[in-house]
Amino acid sequence: MASPGHRDAPELPDFSLLKRLARDQLVYLLEQLPGKKDLFIEADLMSPLDRIANVSILKQHEVDKLYKVENKPAHSTSDQLCFLVRPRIRNMKYVADIVNADKAAGRTRKYKIIFSPQKFYTCEMVLEEEGIYGDVTWDEWSFYLLPLDDDIISMELPEFFRDYFLEGDQRWISTVAQALQLMNSLYGPFSRTYGIGRCAKMVHELWREVVEESDVDSVGRKPEIGHVFLVDRDVDYVTALCSQVVYEGLVDDTFRIKCGSVDFGPDVTSSDRSIKVLLNAQDKVFSQIRNEHFSSVFGFLSQKARNLQAQYDRRRGMDIKQMKNFVSQELKGLKQEHRLLSLHIGACESIMKKKTKQDFQELLKTEHALLEGFDLRDSISFIEEHIDRQVSPLESLRMLCLLSITENGFAPKDYRSLKTQYLQSYGPEHLLTFHNLKHLGLLTEQVPGETLTAVENKVSKLVTDRAAGKLSDAFNSLARKSNFRGISKKLGLIPRVDGEYNLKVPRDMAYVFSGAYIPLSCKLIEQVLERKSWLGLEEVVRLLGGNEFSVADTTVEENPAWDSQRIVLAIFLGGCTFSEISALRFLGRERGIRFIFLTTAITNSARLLESMIETRA
Incomplete structure (x- = not known):
């Protein structure tokens, strides 16, 4: 290096080549069904598709109406239906319901399923079970x-x-x-x-x-x-469970960045509507603050605002020719930058309000104590209070997992106590959640150190070296030590x-x-x-x-x-x-x-x- x-x-x-390849393949697949057709798109694919091919491109290739794949039935009048879906069982059942309803009504249509990124064998099995395997054609969109x-x-x-x-x-x-x-x-x-x-x-x-x-x-x-x-x-897992404090991470934690863009609500836009903003290197303001620690962002934005104002103020001493050049060459860029700047300042203010409300500093202090292995009892007390106040089921769970991983599991007494408190605060249905987290090694109870090792040693004496290695792997996954x-x-x-x-x-x-x-x-x-x-x-x-x-x-x-x-x-x-x-x-x-x-x-x-x-x- x-x-x-x-x-x-x-x-x-x-990497724009990747987009072009995906778009060209999708266009090719749509053209395999010539004539007008309605396109049913799974919700999960809508945002990625929007980044690849917009509605006008789909319309150019004879897509008439667009529908979202959802629980309620869609009433399409087209003679050709195309389904763009992930290879999931529920999607196959959705297609089967439409096809079987048409059969019952005596209606004949053409059906095509486009799987993204690939088809799985289980999908074919479900189509067969539903009795429509011969009624549909299918293709794979290698997106x-x-x-x-x-x-x-x-x-x-x-x-x-x-x-x-x-x-x-x-x-x-x-x-x-x-x-x-x-x-x-x-x-x-x-x-x-x-x-x-x-x-x-x-x-x-x-x-x-x-x-x-x-x-x-x-x-x-x-x-x-x-x-x-x-x-x-x-x-x-520790890194994924820690609170994010770089600007882009905080925006994701607070507003959820989806497929590279974010919806800023009225509290950010200072208007009565939401705005969808693409967050990438083309955003001149965002690209300079995305990797910064949040404590540095406000200072940068206020300096940027002053610089922008100074550029606007240059107009005052201009003659007509200079003003003409300014309007034609610079004004549009300045207005765009001003719009983005006000959005990011609004986002910062909104993050600050939410984090102050959540007592974010205290949360970070506890997190840092967990990472360093200090003040264990204080950290447990903080988490207990968090659970008892019912601040947020996810936040409480996050802190429990962080404590469990950093301490290599809870002492049995603490595990039972915290689990009981959590279930009483947020509902007994979370018992299954605890089971999942234990399986992953995210939330575990300490077992006496010797127990598994002793059993492992005894078993390994009775089997060959190769089998012992496999058993050792199995015991490791049982123990799931962090x-x-x-x-x-x-x-x-x-x-x-x-x-x-x-x-x-x-x-x-x-x-x-x-x-x-x-x-x-x-x-x-x-x-x-x-x-x-x-x-x-x-x-x-x-x-x-x-x-x-x-x-x-x-x-x-x-x-x-x-x-x-x-x-x-x-x-x-x-x-x-x-x-x-x-x-x-x-x-x-x-x-x-x-x-x-x-x-x-x-x-x-x-x-x-x-x-x-x-x-x-």
């Missing part, structure tokens, strides 16, 4: 990757986290492998691939099989991306600072959490890229449960002079937070490298916990 003195970051590849910004690409698969990590469903693994191959064929070949986590290992192995089977000739091609790093979300303290110590995740941490001029990635904690996922990436292997990190890897790999492709030329050798594709399986993105952008600036983020979905503590919540018995 580049030395710390190498500050000039390389140019990023152009794997949506560029949300210059350096962020999302698969928009929020269900990946629950499906794989909770339910052990591996169906999306091949989807990620195909997405990785698409990146490899367009921007590769990748010279080195690193990763950690069981899912990461499976994706890498499957991707290598896809590469061997593909007929894409990459020999002699100059790559645009040199290194790839795959990391499972369950390698680092080992956070040991990992934190080995990697120096809690910075030791003399005096106050300077958030305006950060010295390391810890600034994304007010100087209290360096994100584990980002620290791992930093250490491995520095060493170009996992050498020297054996103890950390052991504490994380293994499944690390480092593979150099000997067929790919590695020229240190190439910019691609300083471009790293960081792939987060199970979701990536804006705090991690800001931290790695900081690292990139320090080291003269660029990170590209590919994630199954953007996540935060609320989304992660919502996917675990079971409120129906």
Whole structure:
């Protein structure tokens, strides 16, 4: 990797090609059903589709009316119906209801299902069970990757986290492998691939099989991306559970950024309507504050407002020719900047109001104490009060999970007490939620240290070495130890600072959490890229449960002079937070490298916990 003195970051590849490929394929699939047709779109696909092909493009290809796939029946009069859906059982039943209703009414129509990003066998089974397998045609829209910004690409698969990590469903693994191959064929070949986590290992192995089977000739091609790093979300839950304090993370926590855009309500816009704003590098104001700690943002915005006012004031001494130039060349840009500036100031004020109401500072103080391992009893008292006051079921759950992971589980007495209080405050239906969180290792009860180890030792004496290894894996998953303290110590995740941490001029990635904690996922990436292997990190890897790999492709030329050798594709399986993105952008600036983020979905503590919540018995 580049030395710390190498500050000039390389140019990023152009990811608009991914959008064009997706749009062209969708147009081709729509043209396979010639003539006028109505298009039924699943709600989850509406925002991604909007970023790829707007309504006018769909209309150009004879899409007459658009419907949302929902519970209530749709009354379409068209003779051709096209369904653009995710491969889910409920969607197949929705299509079956429409087809069977038409059959009962004696009506004949053409039906086409377009699966995005691919079809699963279960979908065919449901179509067969519903008796409509022969009545529909189907196709796959290989829409794997949506560029949300210059350096962020999302698969928009929020269900990946629950499906794989909770339910052990591996169906999306091949989807990620195909997405990785698409990146490899367009921007590769990748010279080195690193990763950690069981899912990461499976994706890498499957991707290598896809590469061997593909007929894409990459020999002699100059790559645009040199290194790839795959990391499972369950390698680092702590970072995902911490409160975000960089501006983009706070906007996501407060307003929910969806598919790269956010709806600012009347409290932000200072009007009676909401405005949808695209948040990316093209927003001149946002691009300068997105990675900043929230405490620095107000100062920057007020300075920006003063500069903008000074530019407006220049008009006063102008003659007619200068005024004409000003109006034709600068005024539009200034007005746009002014509009964005007032929106971001409104967003900051709204965040401040909400956070003051939630006693955010006290919350952060408790979080930092948990991360550092201080004042355990005080932290438990704070969480108990939070539960008793019924502040928020998600927030209470988040703090419980953070305490459990950092302390390697609760003492049995504390676990029973806190669980009882939570269920009494928020309802007994959350019993299933506790079960899910325990299964993931997010909320666990400490077991006497010897119990599992003793059983493991006895069993391993009775079986072969290979079987013993498998049993050891099984026992590990039963125990689900987080080992956070040991990992934190080995990697120096809690910075030791003399005096106050300077958030305006950060010295390391810890600034994304007010100087209290360096994100584990980002620290791992930093250490491995520095060493170009996992050498020297054996103890950390052991504490994380293994499944690390480092593979150099000997067929790919590695020229240190190439910019691609300083471009790293960081792939987060199970979701990536804006705090991690800001931290790695900081690292990139320090080291003269660029990170590209590919994630199954953007996540935060609320989304992660919502996917675990079971409120129906």
